[in-house]
Amino acid sequence: MIPSFSVDHRAIVPGIFTSRVDQIGSGTATTYDIRLTRPNREPAVDVSAMHSLEHIIATYLRNDPDWKDEIIYWGPMGCLTGFYLILKGNRPPREIFPLVLSAFRAVEDTETxxxxxxxxxxxxxxxxxxxxxxxxVRFADYLSTHADDPAIFEYPKTERLVTDDGRSFYDS
Ligand SMILES: [Zn+2]
Structure with a gap:
C-alpha cells in the first residue's frame, strides 16, 4: 500500500506523520516520519547528535514495557531532518504521540x-x-506546544514526482 501522493518537503513542519503502511504476511507495519526540523528551511540535525539520538531512543523504545513488542525499527533519515519509526499495526500518528514525546523527554535524563x-x-x-x-528538548517542547495542532500529524501533499525516464520517485 504505497501512498499515491508525494510529500511536499517545502511545506513539512516538525511532527509525527504516517509515511507508509505495508502488509507483511498476515500483519501490518506502519512507517512513521518523526520530523525534527523544517526540511530545506533550517539546518539539518548535527550528524553526531543524530547518531546519539539513534542510540538513546532505540534503547528507550526497545525497553519500554508497553511498546517494546511493537517496535520493528528506529533509525535516522539520510537527509538528517528526522527519523523513521516502524511499528507493528496501523495506528494513527496521534496514538503514538505519547510514546514519541516520552522517548524524546527521556533523552534529557540520559547520562551516557x-x-x-x-x-x-x-x-x-x-x-x-x-x-x-x-x-x-527542543523537539519535545515543540510537540507539547503543538499537541492540538493537526498540522503536526498530517503531511502536506503534492503530486508524485515522475522522473524524466518515467519512473516514480519514492523517498522511502
Ligand atoms: Zn552507532
Missing part, C-alpha cells in the same frame, strides 16, 4: 549514550550527548 564501545557501533567516536539533548 548506550552502545558506544567500538564493538557495538560502526563509528563509536561520532557522538554528541550534549547536542542530542538540545535537539531532544
Amino acid at each position: 549514550v548506550p552502545g558506544t564501545a567500538p564493538e557495538n557501533c560502526g563509528n563509536y567516536l561520532l557522538h554528541n550527548l550534549g547536542m542530542a539533548k538540545w535537539y531532544a
Whole structure:
C-alpha cells in the first residue's frame, strides 16, 4: 500500500506523520516520519547528535514495557531532518504521540549514550550527548506546544514526482 501522493518537503513542519503502511504476511507495519526540523528551511540535525539520538531512543523504545513488542525499527533519515519509526499495526500518528514525546523527554535524563564501545557501533567516536539533548528538548517542547495542532500529524501533499525516464520517485 504505497501512498499515491508525494510529500511536499517545502511545506513539512516538525511532527509525527504516517509515511507508509505495508502488509507483511498476515500483519501490518506502519512507517512513521518523526520530523525534527523544517526540511530545506533550517539546518539539518548535527550528524553526531543524530547518531546519539539513534542510540538513546532505540534503547528507550526497545525497553519500554508497553511498546517494546511493537517496535520493528528506529533509525535516522539520510537527509538528517528526522527519523523513521516502524511499528507493528496501523495506528494513527496521534496514538503514538505519547510514546514519541516520552522517548524524546527521556533523552534529557540520559547520562551516557548506550552502545558506544567500538564493538557495538560502526563509528563509536561520532557522538554528541550534549547536542542530542538540545535537539531532544527542543523537539519535545515543540510537540507539547503543538499537541492540538493537526498540522503536526498530517503531511502536506503534492503530486508524485515522475522522473524524466518515467519512473516514480519514492523517498522511502
Ligand atoms: Zn552507532
